[in-house]
Each structure stands twice: as structure tokens, then as C-alpha cells.
Amino acid sequence: MAETMRAWVFRSSGHPSKVLKLEQDWPKPTPSGTRILVRVKAAALNPVGYKAMVLPGLRWMQKKPAVPEHDLAGVIEGGDLSGTDLKVGDEVIGFVPADSTMKSGQGVLAEFTLVEKNLLTKKPDNIKFTEAATFPLTTFTSYWALKRVAGLTKGSGQRVFINGGSGGVGVYAVQLAKAYGAYVVTTCSPPSRKLVESLSPDDILDYKESDLVEQLATKYGDKPFDIIFDTVGHNSDLYYKSPKFLKKDGHFVDIAGPHFESNFISILGAGVELINRNLRPAFLGGVPRKYKFAMMTPAEGELDEMAQFIREGKLKAVVDEVFPFEKALAAYDRQMSNRAKGKVVVSIAGDA
Numbered sequence: 001m002a003e004t005m006r007a008w009v010f011r012s013s014g015h016p017s018k019v020l021k022l023e024q025d026w027p028k029p030t031p032s033g034t035r036i037l038v039r040v041k042a043a044a045l046n047p048v049g050y051k052a053m054v055l056p057g058l059r060w061m062q063k064k065p066a067v068p069e070h071d072l073a074g075v076i077e078g079g080d081l082s083g084t085d086l087k088v089g090d091e092v093i094g095f096v097p098a099d100s101t102m103k104s105g106q107g108v109l110a111e112f113t114l115v116e117k118n119l120l121t122k123k124p125d126n127i128k129f130t131e132a133a134t135f136p137l138t139t140f141t142s143y144w145a146l147k148r149v150a151g152l153t154k155g156s157g158q159r160v161f162i163n164g165g166s167g168g169v170g171v172y173a174v175q176l177a178k179a180y181g182a183y184v185v186t187t188c189s190p191p192s193r194k195l196v197e198s199l200s201p202d203d204i205l206d207y208k209e210s211d212l213v214e215q216l217a218t219k220y221g222d223k224p225f226d227i228i229f230d231t232v233g234h235n236s237d238l239y240y241k242s243p244k245f246l247k248k249d250g251h252f253v254d255i256a257g258p259h260f261e262s263n264f265i266s267i268l269g270a271g272v273e274l275i276n277r278n279l280r281p282a283f284l285g286g287v288p289r290k291y292k293f294a295m296m297t298p299a300e301g302e303l304d305e306m307a308q309f310i311r312e313g314k315l316k317a318v319v320d321e322v323f324p325f326e327k328a329l330a331a332y333d334r335q336m337s338n339r340a341k342g343k344v345v346v347s348i349a350g351d352a
């Protein structure tokens, strides 16, 4: 008889509190080809996890039934590890990309999962499993935006503005940009300030104090940025008025996109706005600055550099709260509040 395991599973679309159930006899996956079996000790949540259940577009693409989520730390159980420096029993950090989970329905919020061997790296000894799980998606996203799209280079002293310094992506984007030697300016609300200060950005703007775009234009109009990384979205003016504080050859990278409600007109409006931002040339009234909105992708070598930065203390885990496996629905409530400071984590098998 096939072995089973405990897993959080959704069989239809809807709010996690309605559709996500803890199943006791979900089939335990079997390693094959390049996919390695990992016993999951901790998983970190990301907005894309619940968006695959609720968001029009994503929820239509999601195969069901499915186990959600993408970021994990755990222990290698088996599989063909040839060509790697890994072995059975190694403690690892791993990542299952959203496009893979969408197609296979196999995510990481379960006792076991399968991970491509090139998306595993040894867990640094100086962090716990619940900390280790917080890095992959958000740090890969930061690499994608800052380095691969916008050309962040080590030691170049580039000027970087990161909107949303206390969020899951923001806390790692700030640290990565600092590790690359950039001058980093970021935003947060007053309750998050202490946390963001601990990440050592060069300046922090309180977006609640007064209009953010005005603050940027006043303070940075005469020393514009090379890169703007928007992890919050919603405020279209940040892009439309960016020529006031972004260099002519600077990059504006957006991962959140325009805000939209769950109805056809609103979704259409956001789509038109994205096309406008991406394609409208300056001579037709478009913003004369490069704009990019897309889904992140992981890249070879970044997971290993990430682990090295963790060992050197240049990347520190920022954990908002750890929830036990059985309380994953409470973890989703926290993730969906849009107020988490750093990462929301689910502990699956203790942290020893």
C-alpha cells in the first residue's frame, strides 16, 4: 500500500479558511529523476500561496487538489543526488517555484515534498529551520529585480530605493542591496521602523507622514536613484512621477502591480494600466523610464550565494511569527493581513 503523510490540501478555490484542510492520508511523494525527497521541518508563507487559492487568473491556472507554498527548510530523505555536494540526511534550504506547484499541485506545506536538486542548498549552521525557510522566494525575487533586471553590481555604490522595507520581500531586498554595497533608501510605517533600522538601510521614509512621492522628489530630486524596486504596488504615481527622482537610464522594477478588485472591470483596468506602463513610448505621453513587471524566477548560483551571505551574517532571517503545523490557517490570516513584519512561518516538525 502507498505510504501517506499529513498535508494541507485545497480541493477548490476560495479563502484559505474555507478551502484549506489538514488531510491525514495524502500520498507521500516518491523521488524521481532530478526531484529529491525532503522531509519538511519548516515552511514560510508567501502572498502567491494564498493568491493561488483566491486570485482570479492564478486560481484558474492552479491544478487541484493541491498542497500550497514554495519555501522550505528540511532534511534530505532520498533521490538521485549525483552532480551535487548533497547527501541523504543533509539539512537543506529548498524552493519549489510557483509555476511548478501550479502544474503539479505539489507544494511544501506537508510532511514531505519533492524539490529539484538545483533548488536545494545546505542549511547554514548559524540558523534554525524556521529561519532558514524564510529566504528562498523573497531573496530570489530580490536577486531577480535588483541584479538580473536592474543591473545591481557588487561595489558599484548604486543608489537604490526599495518601497516596503518591512515586508517579506523588502526585508531581504534591503539586506541584499546593502550586501552588494548600494546606498539604500526604503519605506515603512512607524511601528515597523525599529525592525527596518536593524537592517541598516541608509535612510528610511515614513510613508504615512506625508505623500511619499513628494518626499522622494524633495529629498532625492538632486541625487536620483539608479534603481527603484516597488514591493508594495498600488501607488501609480510612484512610477508616473519617477522622473523626478529616478535617473534617465534608471530601472523601475515592480513585483506587486496595480491594485484591482475581484471584478471584471477592475481586472481589465489593471491590465490596461500594466500595458500602458510597459509599452507606451515617451513621445506618446509614456513615462521616459524603463519599467518591468513580471513573475520572479530563480537562477543558478543565487541560492549558494544566499547561503554564504547568511553564514557571513550579511543576510539575517526576519521572522514575523512561527505557527505550529496544525495552526496553518492562523498563519494565513497573518500573511493576508498585509501587516506582517518579515516572514510568516509554519513549523512542521519542530526546530531541533
Ligand SMILES: NC(=O)c1ccc[n+]([C@@H]2O[C@H](COP(=O)([O-])OP(=O)(O)OC[C@H]3O[C@@H](n4cnc5c(N)ncnc54)[C@H](OP(=O)(O)O)[C@@H]3O)[C@@H](O)[C@H]2O)c1
Binding pocket: 046, 047, 048, 137, 138, 141, 163, 164, 165, 166, 167, 168, 169, 170, 187, 188, 189, 190, 191, 192, 207, 231, 232, 254, 255, 256, 294, 295, 296, 297, 335, 338, 339, 340, 341, 342
Ligand atoms: N512578481 C513576483 O514574482 C512577486 C514575488 C514576490 C512577491 N510578490 C508580490 O509582492 C508583494 C509584497 O510581497 P511581500 O511578501 O513582501 O508581502 P507582505 O510581507 O505581506 O507585505 C507586508 C508589508 O507591507 C508593508 N506595507 C503595506 N502597505 C505599505 C505601503 N503603502 N508602503 C510601504 N509598506 C507597506 C507593511 O509594512 P508597514 O506595516 O510598515 O506598512 C508590511 O510589513 C505581494 O503583492 C506579492 O504577491 C510578487
